[in-house]
Amino acid sequence: MPESLPEAVAQVVEHNDAAATAAAEAPTDSEEAAEDEELADTPDTDEGEAQEAPASAEVPNGPLYTAELSDEQLTDLWKKEPTTLGSISVGFVESGRMVNSVRVPQAQDNEWIVVSPELAWATQETVDYLSTAIREVRAQYPKAPPIRVNQLSSREGGYLRPHKSHQNGRDVDLGFYYPTAEPVRVRARENHIDLELNWALLKSLAIHTDVQMILVDKRVQKVLYDHALRKGESKEWLDSLFNAGAKSLVKHARGHRDHFHVRFFNPRAQELGRRIAPLLALQPDKNIQMHRVRSGDTVGGIALRYNSSIQSIKKANRMRGYFLRIGQVLAVPLRGPCTRCPVPPPLVVPARRLPPMLEQAPAVASQETPSSPTEPQQPSVATQAESTGGSAPASTETGTQPLAPETPAQEPAVQGTPATSHTSSSVMQIGPAASR
Numbered sequence: 063m064p065e066s067l068p069e070a071v072a073q074v075v076e077h078n079d080a081a082a083t084a085a086a087e088a089p090t091d092s093e094e095a096a097e098d099e100e101l102a103d104t105p106d107t108d109e110g111e112a113q114e115a116p117a118s119a120e121v122p123n124g125p126l127y128t129a130e131l132s133d134e135q136l137t138d139l140w141k142k143e144p145t146t147l148g149s150i151s152v153g154f155v156e157s158g159r160m161v162n163s164v165r166v167p168q169a170q171d172n173e174w175i176v177v178s179p180e181l182a183w184a185t186q187e188t189v190d191y192l193s194t195a196i197r198e199v200r201a202q203y204p205k206a207p208p209i210r211v212n213q214l215s216s217r218e219g220g221y222l223r224p225h226k227s228h229q230n231g232r233d234v235d236l237g238f239y240y241p242t243a244e245p246v247r248v249r250a251r252e253n254h255i256d257l258e259l260n261w262a263l264l265k266s267l268a269i270h271t272d273v274q275m276i277l278v279d280k281r282v283q284k285v286l287y288d289h290a291l292r293k294g295e296s297k298e299w300l301d302s303l304f305n306a307g308a309k310s311l312v313k314h315a316r317g318h319r320d321h322f323h324v325r326f327f328n329p330r331a332q333e334l335g336r337r338i339a340p341l342l343a344l345q346p347d348k349n350i351q352m353h354r355v356r357s358g359d360t361v362g363g364i365a366l367r368y369n370s371s372i373q374s375i376k377k378a379n380r381m382r383g384y385f386l387r388i389g390q391v392l393a394v395p396l397r398g399p400c401t402r403c404p405v406p407p408p409l410v411v412p413a414r415r416l417p418p419m420l421e422q423a424p425a426v427a428s429q430e431t432p433s434s435p436t437e438p439q440q441p442s443v444a445t446q447a448e449s450t451g452g453s454a455p456a457s458t459e460t461g462t463q464p465l466a467p468e469t470p471a472q473e474p475a476v477q478g479t480p481a482t483s484h485t486s487s488s489v490m491q492i493g494p495a496a497s498r
């Protein structure tokens with residue numbers, strides 16, 4: 063929601079010098095690269111896109127995860143019954159959106175708390191992976207307190223302040239497990255988290271989901287790594303998760319000392335997003351391109367570039383004036399097929415990284431892709447229009463790192479989605495190593 067913005071300022075304003083300076087002074091070890099939500103608005107490289115390059119060198123010839131749909135069928139369904147396609151992740155984590163999103167349901171057994179239901183939208187795959195991973199922890203530790211599920215995406219995806227990513231339904235911020243449901247709100251969280259449960263969560267994510275990466279501060283990583291090692295986990299496996307440089311599953315990022323930021327691959331939703339890209343114009347009200355504002359951009363220039371119009375851009379983004387911020391992501395309504403819209407590369411989901419104990423049995427990994435392709439999910443029914451983020455995220459964007467509140471928006475976690483009968487959550491045993 064725009065505050066009262068000055069009218070007729072058709073210039074991008076570089077407002078975030080402090081953050082930019084902080085970035086320049088930051089430690090430059092390669093692990094630092096991943097993402098930093100505190101710097102969400104600063105101009106920088108398209109890290110999200112780089113991270114989404116295909117995991118293997120081979121580029122598939124055709125669809126891998128939605129092969130049951132021919133191009134003709136897809137075109138037809140997209141045109142006539144788009145909801146039957148299930149969740150679609152469009153574009154990039156840092157410049158993207160969603161179609162047919164679903165909402166993280168309230169937990170059936172108090173396994174988790176949805177902190178901000180209005181920002182708990184994601185793809186079906188993300189919701190299934192998330193619930194599977196958490197339920198697995200609860201299955202092993204029946205007395206585990208609920209974990210706090212913080213922000214995912216807004217209902218349609220797109221820019222969600224203050225995050226840089228969280229745009230196409232694949233990112234979720236998860237609180238830590240503490241001895242009780244209530245977070246210990248001190249800065250050095252690593253001294254207060256429940257190591258056993260948080261390690262179980264990481265392990266569950268690695269084994270039971272197609273997790274792409276987990277961002278968390280290295281001080282938290284250290285206590286979890288040490289704990290896992292003491293438990294007898296394979297050092298080689300742990301190093302592949304924590305200490306493999308750019309290939310690590312768990313990566314350091316500033317601003318992540320009080321939560322995990324988890325990003326999932328979405329084989330189906332991402333592949334659909336790619337396939338749908340040339341067909342967007344068949345659904346005029348879904349024919350929207352997300353544009354990340356760069357230095358020098360103007361509303362008029364963006365309208366021209368995408369063959370859109372100034373008025374429709376302003377309306378779609380509820381803008382009163384022409385004020386743009388670098389790093390801001392605009393929804394640009396299109397009037398026809400987009401010829402200048404970047405499309406993510408084809409996705410090939412890498413094999414899961416299993417501990418040695420499980421490596422013999424790769425079947426465990428492949429059975430669990432959630433949300434059956436033959437049974438497209440209806441988007442969840444929760445109807446009320448999304449209240450926009452005015453009240454939501456208050457995490458500070460300065461470089462000073464005060465005690466970040468665990469989650470600013472203390473929405474009562476009421477009304478959730480009537481839990482659609484989605485699949486997942488068959489509780490899988492991880493194996494002997496897990497039960498120690």
Ligand SMILES: [Zn+2]
Binds near residue numbers: 233235323324
């Ligand atoms: Zn996040």
